[in-house]
Amino acid sequence: MPAKYLISKSVPCNITDLRLATEEELWKEHRNQTNNFLQTWKAVRLDDDLNTISDLSLQKRSSLMDLNVELVKRMLTHCNFCRWNCQIDRSSDETVGEDRNGVREKIKNKHGTCQLESASNVSSYFHHRGEELVFRGNMGSGTIFFTSCNMRCSFCQNGDISTDKNNGIPITPSLLALMIWQLRMEGCHNTNWVGGDPTIHLHTIVQAINMLNSFKMPNTNIKKDEQEDLEYIERIKADNLLHSWKMNSQYAFYQKRFFNSPQLWNSNFFMSDETMCVLRSLMDAWLPDFKFGPGKCALDLSRTPWYWETITNNLKLIHEWGEDFVIRHLIMPNHVECCTKPVLEWIARNMPEVPINIMDQYYPDNLCDPSSSKYRERYGEIARSPTKEEIVRAYQYAKDLSLNFEALSYEKSAFGLNL
Numbered sequence: 168m169p170a171k172y173l174i175s176k177s178v179p180c181n182i183t184d185l186r187l188a189t190e191e192e193l194w195k196e197h198r199n200q201t202n203n204f205l206q207t208w209k210a211v212r213l214d215d216d217l218n219t220i221s222d223l224s225l226q227k228r229s230s231l232m233d234l235n236v237e238l239v240k241r242m243l244t245h246c247n248f249c250r251w252n253c254q255i256d257r258s259s260d261e262t263v264g265e266d267r268n269g270v271r272e273k274i275k276n277k278h279g280t281c282q283l284e285s286a287s288n289v290s291s292y293f294h295h296r297g298e299e300l301v302f303r304g305n306m307g308s309g310t311i312f313f314t315s316c317n318m319r320c321s322f323c324q325n326g327d328i329s330t331d332k333n334n335g336i337p338i339t340p341s342l343l344a345l346m347i348w349q350l351r352m353e354g355c356h357n358t359n360w361v362g363g364d365p366t367i368h369l370h371t372i373v374q375a376i377n378m379l380n381s382f383k384m385p386n387t388n389i390k391k392d393e394q395e396d397l398e399y400i401e402r403i404k405a406d407n408l409l410h411s412w413k414m415n416s417q418y419a420f421y422q423k424r425f426f427n428s429p430q431l432w433n434s435n436f437f438m439s440d441e442t443m444c445v446l447r448s449l450m451d452a453w454l455p456d457f458k459f460g461p462g463k464c465a466l467d468l469s470r471t472p473w474y475w476e477t478i479t480n481n482l483k484l485i486h487e488w489g490e491d492f493v494i495r496h497l498i499m500p501n502h503v504e505c506c507t508k509p510v511l512e513w514i515a516r517n518m519p520e521v522p523i524n525i526m527d528q529y530y531p532d533n534l535c536d537p538s539s540s541k542y543r544e545r546y547g548e549i550a551r552s553p554t555k556e557e558i559v560r561a562y563q564y565a566k567d568l569s570l571n572f573e574a575l576s577y578e579k580s581a582f583g584l585n586l
C-alpha cells in the first residue's frame with residue numbers, strides 16, 4: 168500500500184500561494200483537506216481506490232503535503248511542537264530588538280526546554296533489529312536517532328544523545344531524505360523516527376518526507392554530489408560493517424513509480440495537538456511510550472509536568488483515528504504500583520485491544536547509575552533493575568485485565584520471563 172505521505176501529496180489544496188496565507192487560514196484549509204485525505208486513505212486501505220495516487224507537485228499544484236510543510240515552518244517561529252508550548256522563535260538564532268537607549272541591536276534568541284534552534288543533528292541511523300517483530304521484520308526497522316529531548320528523564324538509556332544536542336552530525340532535510348532512501352533501498356521495512364525525541368525536529372522531518380518524491384526508480388549510477396552526501400551521512404551509519412551496500416528495491420516503490428517508505432513515529436508522545444494534526448496525514452504507524460501514572464512520578468523522575476493528561480489525550484486521538492499502534496511501557500523498580508498499574512488500567516478502560524509491549528529491560532543509567540559520576544542520590548529508588556517479582560507482578564496485572572501484551576512482551580523479555 169502507498170505510505171500516507173504519498174496520499175497527502177495527491178490531495179489538492181485550495182490556497183494558491185501558501186506563503187501569503189495567515190496561519191489561521193492554513194489550519195482551516197488543513198482541516199478541510201485532512202477530511203479529503205481520510206476518505207482516500209480509507210479507500211486505499213479497503214483496496215478499492217488504488218489508482219488515485221498522483222504527485223501534484225509534478226503538476227505545479229500545492230497539496231496537503233505542502234500545507235504540512237508550510238505549517239511546520241510557521242510553528243517553528245513560535246515553537247509549539249510539543250506540550251511545553253515554549254512559543255519561542257526557533258527559525259533564526261537572533262532577533263533585532265532595542266537596548267535601553269533605544270539603539271537597535273541583535274539579541275540572541277532564548278532556548279526552549281529542548282535547547283534547540285532550527286538546526287537538527289542525527290546521532291546515528293541503521294537497520295534496527297531490536298524493535299518489536301511487527302516493525303523490524305527480517306530486514307530491520309530503518310531507525311534514525313535525533314539528538315536532544317523535550318523530557319528530562321533521570322534514567323534515560325540514550326542519555327548520551329538526549330542530553331547532548333551536538334552529538335552526531337548536523338543534517339538538512341535533503342540529507343535526511345537520503346538516509347530514508349538508503350535504509351529503504353537496503354531493505355528496511357519502514358522509517359523509524361526516534362531520539363531523544365523526534366517531535367522537537369518536526370520541521371526537518373516533514374521537509375525531508377516532502378522530498379522523497381525526488382527518488383526515482385533505482386539508479387545505481389549515483390551522481391557525484393549524491394555520492395559526497397552519502398559519504399557524509401555514512402559517517403554515522405551504525406551498521407556499515409554489517410550491511411554491504413546492496414540495492415533491494417523490491418518493495419521500495421509503489422506502482423513501480425513512487426518511492427514508498429512507511430513512516431513510524433517512535434516517540435515519548437509529549438506532543439501538542441497541532442503536531443498530532445500534522446502527523447496524522449504522514450505517519451503510517453505509531454510507537455508511543457506510556458511511562459508514568461497520574462501522580463508526581465513524571466515530575467520527580469523526568470521533570471515533565473502535564474504528563475498524564477498529554478499522553479492519554481494523544482493516545483485517545485490515535486485510537487479514535489483508527490491508527491495502527493503499539494504502546495510501550497517500561498517496568499521501573501519501585502514503580503509498579505504507582506505507574507505500571509494505573510497505566511495498564513487506563514489502557515484496559517480505553518483501548519483494551521491495543522497491543523502493548525511491557526518492557527523489562529530497565530537498568531539504571533544516566534543520573535541513576537551509582538557507578539557514574541553523574542549519579543544523584545535522590546534517584547536511589549530507581550538505581551537498580553526491576554526484580555523478577557516486579558516483572559511478573561506487572562505481567563500478572565496485564566493478564567488479569569485481559570490485555571493484549573503477551574506476544575510482544577515475552578518475545579522481547581530480557582529475562583525470558585512469562586506467566
Ligand code: SF4
Nearest residue numbers: 246249252253279281
Ligand atoms: S519543541 Fe517543545 S521544548 Fe522545544 S522549543 Fe518547541 S515547544 Fe519548547
